[in-house]
Amino acid sequence: MTVASGGSAAPRPAASHPLPRFSVGVGDRFAHQAEAQLAAFERLATEGVVVAPVWNKSNREHSFIGSEPASVWQAAAAAVAARHWAHPWFVDADHIRISTVERFLDSSNFFTIDVADSIGQPAPAADVAAFIARHGELSAPLSIPGIATPLPLSPQSLEAIATHYLLACREAGAVYRHIRSRKPAAGFVTEVSMDETDRPQTPPELLVILALLADEQIPLETIAPKFTGRFNKGVDYCGDLAQFEQEFSDDIAVLAFAAARYSLPAHLKLSVHSGSDKFSLYPIIRRTLVRTGAGVHLKTAGTTWLEELIGLAEAGGDGLTLAREIYAYALAHCEELCGPYASVIDIDSRQLPSAEVVNAWPGPRLAAAIRHLPGHPDFNPYIRQLLHVSFKVAAGQGRRYTDLLVANREVVGRQVTENLYERHLRPLFLG
Numbered sequence: 001m002t003v004a005s006g007g008s009a010a011p012r013p014a015a016s017h018p019l020p021r022f023s024v025g026v027g028d029r030f031a032h033q034a035e036a037q038l039a040a041f042e043r044l045a046t047e048g049v050v051v052a053p054v055w056n057k058s059n060r061e062h063s064f065i066g067s068e069p070a071s072v073w074q075a076a077a078a079a080v081a082a083r084h085w086a087h088p089w090f091v092d093a094d095h096i097r098i099s100t101v102e103r104f105l106d107s108s109n110f111f112t113i114d115v116a117d118s119i120g121q122p123a124p125a126a127d128v129a130a131f132i133a134r135h136g137e138l139s140a141p142l143s144i145p146g147i148a149t150p151l152p153l154s155p156q157s158l159e160a161i162a163t164h165y166l167l168a169c170r171e172a173g174a175v176y177r178h179i180r181s182r183k184p185a186a187g188f189v190t191e192v193s194m195d196e197t198d199r200p201q202t203p204p205e206l207l208v209i210l211a212l213l214a215d216e217q218i219p220l221e222t223i224a225p226k227f228t229g230r231f232n233k234g235v236d237y238c239g240d241l242a243q244f245e246q247e248f249s250d251d252i253a254v255l256a257f258a259a260a261r262y263s264l265p266a267h268l269k270l271s272v273h274s275g276s277d278k279f280s281l282y283p284i285i286r287r288t289l290v291r292t293g294a295g296v297h298l299k300t301a302g303t304t305w306l307e308e309l310i311g312l313a314e315a316g317g318d319g320l321t322l323a324r325e326i327y328a329y330a331l332a333h334c335e336e337l338c339g340p341y342a343s344v345i346d347i348d349s350r351q352l353p354s355a356e357v358v359n360a361w362p363g364p365r366l367a368a369a370i371r372h373l374p375g376h377p378d379f380n381p382y383i384r385q386l387l388h389v390s391f392k393v394a395a396g397q398g399r400r401y402t403d404l405l406v407a408n409r410e411v412v413g414r415q416v417t418e419n420l421y422e423r424h425l426r427p428l429f430l431g
Helices: 034-046 059-065 069-085 123-133 155-182 203-216 241-261 278-292 301-314 317-332 334-344 357-358 363-370 383-389 391-395 399-408 409-429
Strands: 022-027 052-058 090-096 110-114 187-193 221-222 269-273 296-299
Touching: 022 301, 022 409, 034 052, 034 069, 034 409, 052 069, 052 110, 052 241, 052 278, 059 090, 069 090, 090 187, 090 409, 110 155, 123 203, 155 187, 155 203, 155 317, 155 409, 187 269, 187 357, 187 363, 203 221, 203 241, 203 296, 221 296, 278 357, 278 409, 301 317, 301 383, 301 391, 301 399, 301 409, 317 334, 317 357, 317 363, 317 383, 317 391, 317 399, 363 383, 363 409, 399 409
Parallel strands: 022 052, 022 296, 052 090, 090 110, 110 187, 187 221, 221 269, 269 296
Antiparallel strands: none
8 A cells, every 4th residue: 555645844734634544643742752662654655555644632630740732733843844754644623622722723733523413412303304305315225336235315314314423523614613713624623523422323324424514514624433343542452353354344335325416525524533543443444444445534543652661661760760659650540541431442450460569560561561562471451442542640740750751752652653553554554
């Protein structure tokens, strides 16, 4: 798989349109690793595959850390300039809503509009009826190229799906139009996220959703549905791999059909909000992309912060001391820290060693417990998940934490680059 290079680093947050075929979202919660992350994309480009980096940080993460959206843009722009990156790059206002979008407008060129809270709110019957009248093609079984059997649509199913999703799609339209009123429409990428909800969307539901979004006149470039299985933070996928492969393939076929039928952008692609490290899914995604020629946006979430901890542990000295302290605090406040993430983590507290045990570990031993190498005898997925959601503990350290990142820039950066390239980009795009 190859992607033609295009564009150059923009001095202001304007999108390099269209969004390239392949893009990967990367978190950088403390805004210190953009160069190390970009180095991984550079290595991939030398192998013949150009993937656009998309730096993402949500309003919740900014609130926990006490940062501002502009810091993400500034760090990304500095890295692009320092490393002379000559390909598209983006900064994502991650999981924004109408109540939070304002602070991101000046420093983002990619907007992930999250409408999960509106899914399931019953739409007015008259509005549903009007949608059905416009889209009679969705009232009967529909054959989609690339899907073996017709989608099981009927007047009853169409009404149920539209009732369930219409208000969410209308909310997406309102947020999109607010952004467009402040930025040129060609100056940003629009994604709609529906992954943070109770149940996955089926291919018939996804098709109806795309028709609803097209009616809102959103130039949608990527959509993030919810897939079956568990997408826990920072660890591998837990679910039926064959079922995921069928869903992913069917969804790609639905997107291609909807783009042509409803005049959505031809490069519309799936976004996989992975929670990071879904290693078992990468071969599936890769072979589906090769077979179909489709694109993908993968969001790898916040594991960069874990690589920072690994680097500090490896560095020893004050870095190791702080890494141990962060674990001890996280262990003592496990319930408080895990509460907001309860639906996307599975931690067996019996498998979490005591702070006293961890304090006796040398740096490489602690690093090995956190580093996501599933076959390594020292890897502990429960430690990893706990620390994944404990980044605000480091934020509470203020300059002490970030000064140690600077002092140990080389060893920390090496962990960040190696993790992103070897465990994410290379398996997904090179095999």
